[in-house]
Amino acid sequence: MNKSFKIYVYPCNKSDSFAHAFLPVDFEPGGNYASESYFKKVLLNSHFITKDPSKADLFFMPFSIARLRHDPRIGVEGLQGFIGDYIFKISQRYPYWNRTGGADHFYVACHSIGRSAMEKAEEVKLNAIQVVCSSSYFLSGYVAHKDASLPQIWPRREEPPGLASSKREKLAFFAGSINSPVRQKLLQEWRNDSEIFVHFGRLKTPYDKELLGSKFCLHVKGFEINTARIGDALYYGCVPVIIANHYDLPFSDLLNWKSFSIVVATLDIPLLKEILKGVSSKEYLELQSNVLKVRRHFQWHFPPTDYDAFYMVMYELWLRRSFIRVPLGALGDSIG
Structure with a gap:
């Protein structure tokens, strides 16, 4: 996996109006939903990224649910429409979504609203890989084995004091x-x-x-x-x-x-x-x-360390990568 796994990230320019929700954060993530930001920050600076989509095993849709839900232009009520429009745009501009119906695409979200944000993008729920913290196989929005459970972790760097000598009474x-x-x-x-x-x-x-x-x-x-x-x-x-x-x-x-x-x-x-x-x-x-x-x-680290949370998530994605491919030439270089 470490040598051959490649991911293509749909591009976003710093000048785009929602760049803050697509580009990696430039600060140390914190709080209950740090896992979403940490994963994207580490991934986009990793050797797994390829700029050549023909070499990609998976395609990453880098929108941040955590950031969009706090954006006054979107908010909780506007998330479903925003994600629906996003899927429509990438399916029109690029051939990659259409050739597999999104089966080799994934997104990452730690806030529970991430699953319900896909209500106007049924193909995401049915086909794409949802890497989410709220991974309940009792609910219809999550499909075990297709989707993956993201651990919800507060970022901590130092070893806890007294771990070895703690008396657990x-x-x-x-x-x-x-x-x-x-x-x-x-x-x-x-x-x-x-x-x-x-x-x-x-x-x-x-x-x-x-x-x-x-x-x-x-x-x-x-x-x-x-x-x-x-x-x-x-x-x-x-x-x-x-x-x-x-x-x-x-x-x-x-x-x-x-x-x-x-x-x-x-x-x-x-x-x-x-x-x-x-x-x-x-x-x-x-x-x-x-x-x-x-x-x-x-545990999250930036840069990542072997076998930490980032590499564990990457291996989960590696296990879910699609082996079914439609030649790019059959669909043309772009659509729309």
């Missing part, structure tokens, strides 16, 4: 808002427990100390199936417990999630303590050892 920890029935159920069952610490609202103690002091860290479905909590748990050496039905977990084609996490069905929230206490000391040490091994796959 709490059984499990969660902090977040009550924004889903699943979280309401978790609160009802465990809000007053002495071993499972469930916090809603502002924490009185530092978030990192809670993660470093807990054996298990809970990822619980909120508005969407994805949050940054899996990345947080791995970064701080805490074994993730995933309570989110139908989550197509990031890099599931490449990683054995059972070796470093525990998946609990939402119906089994009342059995949570029994499940976690049923993990023997030996089993836990093996889980945590694997957590420390896979941490590097859930």
